[in-house]
Amino acid sequence: MAVVEIEHLTRRYRGITALDDISLSVREHTITGLLGRNGAGKTTLMRILAGHEFRTSGRVSVFGEDPTENERVLRRMSVVREGQIYPDIKFKRVLEAGSWFHPHWDADFAAQLVDDFQLPLNRPVKKFSRGMMSAVGIVLGLASRAELTVFDEPYLGLDAVARQTFYDRLLADYAEHPRTVVLSTHLIDEVGDLLEDVLVIDHGRLVLAGSADDLRERAVTVSGPTAAVADVVGRRKVLHRQDLGGRSKVMVLGPFDREDRNRSRAADLVIEPVSLQQLVVRASGTGAEGGAGTGVAGDETKAVPA
Numbered sequence: 001m002a003v004v005e006i007e008h009l010t011r012r013y014r015g016i017t018a019l020d021d022i023s024l025s026v027r028e029h030t031i032t033g034l035l036g037r038n039g040a041g042k043t044t045l046m047r048i049l050a051g052h053e054f055r056t057s058g059r060v061s062v063f064g065e066d067p068t069e070n071e072r073v074l075r076r077m078s079v080v081r082e083g084q085i086y087p088d089i090k091f092k093r094v095l096e097a098g099s100w101f102h103p104h105w106d107a108d109f110a111a112q113l114v115d116d117f118q119l120p121l122n123r124p125v126k127k128f129s130r131g132m133m134s135a136v137g138i139v140l141g142l143a144s145r146a147e148l149t150v151f152d153e154p155y156l157g158l159d160a161v162a163r164q165t166f167y168d169r170l171l172a173d174y175a176e177h178p179r180t181v182v183l184s185t186h187l188i189d190e191v192g193d194l195l196e197d198v199l200v201i202d203h204g205r206l207v208l209a210g211s212a213d214d215l216r217e218r219a220v221t222v223s224g225p226t227a228a229v230a231d232v233v234g235r236r237k238v239l240h241r242q243d244l245g246g247r248s249k250v251m252v253l254g255p256f257d258r259e260d261r262n263r264s265r266a267a268d269l270v271i272e273p274v275s276l277q278q279l280v281v282r283a284s285g286t287g288a289e290g291g292a293g294t295g296v297a298g299d300e301t302k303a304v305p306a
C-alpha cells in the first residue's frame with residue numbers, strides 16, 4: 001500500500017520550476033531515501049507533503065487525502081527539517097510539546113535518545129549548538145513514532161558518532177515499530193544500508209526510482225575494448241561513459257543475467273558493481289547521458305509504482 005501518492009506534481013516559483021511533473025509513490029512501512037543535488041527540489045517536495053507549501057498543479061495524497069491544511073493527515077506525520085526554529089523555552093518543554101502533538105509519542109524512548117545525544121533538559125533550545133539543535137529534531141522525529149516521518153537533511157552539524165547513533169536508533173526502533181520514513185540526505189554512502197527504496201530527483205524531475213537493492217544489483221560498470229563493451233551494453237540505459245584509446249568504461253542499468261556475465265567474461269570485459277552514491281551522482285545530470293531526460297525513471301526501473 002502507498003502512504004504517499006503524487007501525480008504530475010509541479011511547483012513553480014517566479015521563473016523557477018522547482019518540481020516539474022513529478023509522479024511517485026512511497027510504500028507503507030519502508031525507509032525511502034529522497035536523494036538529489038543541491039537545489040534539486042527535495043525540500044520543496046517535502047514541504048508540499050507536509051502541507052507547508054502549495055503546489056502549482058498536480059495531485060498529492062498522503063494517507064489517501066490531500067495534506068494541505070488537513071489536520072487529520074498532519075497529526076499522523078512528523079516532519080524534521082534542517083534549521084528548524086524553536087520557541088525560546090527549555091528543551092524539556094519542547095519535548096512536552098512533542099508529546100501533545102503526536103499520539104504515538106514514547107516518553108521513555110525520548111528520554112533514552114536525550115541521553116544518547118547528551119542533551120541538557122533544562123537549557124533553552126535557543127542556546128543549543130548547531131549539532132545539538134539537529135539532535136533535538138532527531139529526538140522529536142524518532143520519539144513521535146508518527147506513521148509517516150519525514151527527515152529533511154536532519155543532521156546539519158552532527159558529528160559522525162552522533163549520525164551513527166541516529167542511524168542505529170532509527171533502524172532498531174523501526175524494526176520494532178514499523179512505520180514509513182522518508183529521509184532526504186546528501187550522505188548517500190552513509191545511509192545506503194538503511195534505505196529500502198530510493199527516489200532521485202534532479203532539476204525538479206524524478207530521474208530514478210526503485211528498491212535500493214534492485215538498483216544496486218542492476219547498475220554496473222562494464223569496461224574493456226569499445227566494440228565488445230558496446231555489444232554487451234546493447235540497448236540498456238547508459239548513465240555514464242568514458243572512452244580512451246579504443247577502450248571504454250560504461251555505467252549502465254541492467255538487468256545483467258548469467259548469460260550476459262558469461263558473455264562478458266569470454267570477451268575479457270570487466271563487470272563491477274556500482275555504489276548507490278555513484279549511481280545517484282551519475283543519474284543526477286552531471287553531464288553526458290545522465291540526468292533528466294534519460295528516461296531512467298521509466299517503467300523498467302520502477303519498483304515503486306507511480
Ligand SMILES: Nc1ncnc2c1ncn2[C@@H]1O[C@H](COP(=O)(O)OP(=O)(O)OP(=O)(O)O)[C@@H](O)[C@H]1O
Nearest residue numbers: 013014016018036037038039040041042043044045
Ligand atoms: N520560496 C522560493 N522562492 C523561489 N524559489 C525557490 C523557493 N523555494 C525553493 N526555490 C527554488 O526551487 C529549487 C529547489 O529548491 P529546494 O530547496 O527544494 O532544493 P533541495 O533539493 O532541497 O536543495 P538542497 O539539497 O540544497 O537543500 C531551487 O532552485 C530553489 O532556489
